[in-house]
Amino acid sequence: MKWSPLLYITAFALTLKSAPIDTLHGIGKSEYQSIRSNIVEDQFYHIWVSLPADDEREQKYPTIYLLDGGITFPILAGYRSYLKLSDELPEIIVVGISYGTNDWKKGNNRSTDFTAPAPERDYWGGASKFAEVLEKEIFPGVEEDYPSDPNNRFIFGQSIGGQFAIWCATHHPELFEGFVASNPALHRNLEFFLKPVDTNTEQKKPLLYVSSAENDNPRFREPALQWMKHWQSQDETPFNLKTETLPSHNHFSAAPEAFRRGFRWIFQEIED
Numbered sequence: 001m002k003w004s005p006l007l008y009i010t011a012f013a014l015t016l017k018s019a020p021i022d023t024l025h026g027i028g029k030s031e032y033q034s035i036r037s038n039i040v041e042d043q044f045y046h047i048w049v050s051l052p053a054d055d056e057r058e059q060k061y062p063t064i065y066l067l068d069g070g071i072t073f074p075i076l077a078g079y080r081s082y083l084k085l086s087d088e089l090p091e092i093i094v095v096g097i098s099y100g101t102n103d104w105k106k107g108n109n110r111s112t113d114f115t116a117p118a119p120e121r122d123y124w125g126g127a128s129k130f131a132e133v134l135e136k137e138i139f140p141g142v143e144e145d146y147p148s149d150p151n152n153r154f155i156f157g158q159s160i161g162g163q164f165a166i167w168c169a170t171h172h173p174e175l176f177e178g179f180v181a182s183n184p185a186l187h188r189n190l191e192f193f194l195k196p197v198d199t200n201t202e203q204k205k206p207l208l209y210v211s212s213a214e215n216d217n218p219r220f221r222e223p224a225l226q227w228m229k230h231w232q233s234q235d236e237t238p239f240n241l242k243t244e245t246l247p248s249h250n251h252f253s254a255a256p257e258a259f260r261r262g263f264r265w266i267f268q269e270i271e272d
Contacts, residue, residue, distance in 0.1 A: 026078040028053050028094075033141060034059040040126070043109055046098040047071070047138065049146055050077040052084075052091040060149035061093045063142065064263065065134070065176075067114065067161035069096025076156070076259050088264050093148050097138065114157065114164035118188035127167045129167070135175060154178040154266065157231050159220070160185045160253045163193075166210065170197045171179050173206040179239075180262030181210045182255050184244075194230050197238045207269055208239040209262035213249035220251060240269070 021030050029051045037043045048069055052061055064080075073096025098107040109126070113133075117125035126260040142148050153176045157165035162184030169179040170193075172226040186193055212224040228243040242265050246254045 019090045024078070025053075027074070027083045028077065028081065030077065030178070031146075033145070035137055035141060037133055039136055039137065040109065040113070040129055043133075043139065044100065044107060045133070046100045048077075048096040048098065049142060050080070050094040050096075051146065052093065053081070053233060054091065057082060058147075060147050060152075062152035062154065062267075063093040063098065063148040064154045064156060065138075066094065066096045067155070067157040067164060067167045068098070068110065068159075070098035070100060070102075072096060072156065072158065072255065073098065075160055075256060079256055079259065083260060083263075088260065090267060093142075093146060095138075095142055095148075097206050110160060114160045116163070116167050116189050116192045118192075120188055124188065127164055128171070131168060131172045135172075145183050152177055152231065154180070154263065156182070156259055156262070157184075158182040159251065160212070163189075166193060166208065169206050169208045173239070176206065178207040178263070178266035179209070180258060180266070181208070182258035182262075183213055183220055183229070183251050184210060184224055185220050187219050190223045190226060193227055204236065205240045207242075207266045208228070209242050209244075209258075209264055209265055211244045211254065211258045211261065213246045213251060213254035215248065215250045216254070217251055 001193035027050050031049050033047045035045045035047060037045060066076055077094045080089065080092060080094050084091060101108050112123050112126035114127065115124040116127055143150050155165055155176045162181035163186060165179040165181040166184055168175060210228060212221050231237055231241055244261060246257050250259060
């Protein structure tokens with residue numbers, strides 16, 4: 001039988017449409033669930049979970065939660081596989097938290113969820129509510145359905161997602177064992193993040209890795225460097241801090257390198 005071009009294209013399209021996500025083996029076995037929040041009214045969160053390749057539900061795994069998961073999950077869930085092959089990271093679960101869109105009019109609430117208050121933006125400042133979403137809605141869903149270790153949670157945030165990682169490390173350190181902030185966007189509320197923070201001296205200090213790209217926009221890089229300089233000069237800090245400048249990177253290219261360096265440091269600190 002000789003196929004016409006139209007039949008071939010139609011068959012090819014049907015094959016593509018029905019292909020399971022498992023054929024993208026680099027991101028491991030990945031599953032999806034949607035959460036309609038009762039804490040942030042009428043907000044949907046799309047949750048993608050990538051499991052270790054050898055997952056047989058016989059053990060609990062450390063779990064890294066990715067903010068802006070609609071972008072970071074496809075990049076970093078696959079990159080995780082390379083880092084495991086090179087023995088740079090252990091077997092981990094990767095969870096992407098996505099809004100399903102870049103458009104705030106269609107439900108992307110990152111500018112509220114990930115931020116502390118800012119004088120120039122009345123819609124900033126929802127970080128405490130989002131922390132509650134994590135604790136009461138997202139964590140239970142992941143940890144009930146998957147072999148995720150509740151004592152080994154980690155978070156990665158880029159830009160204002162990095163702001164949330166820093167905010168969470170200082171205001172709700174109990175939620176995660178380690179925090180990675182890539183190019184934290186502190187340009188609208190830097191003063192908030194320079195204030196002294198009351199800490200529980202009996203609680204173990206969280207591990208916080210903060211990086212800034214060498215070629216980041218000065219709008220973001222200069223406040224990030226001010227934040228680093230301030231906390232590096234303090235005798236007492238609410239976290240165990242490591243900071244780095246990532247050579248040759250810009251605001252967006254730095255995310256995979258920050259992920260790699262940040263979690264290599266965090267897991268090494270835990271092992272030591």
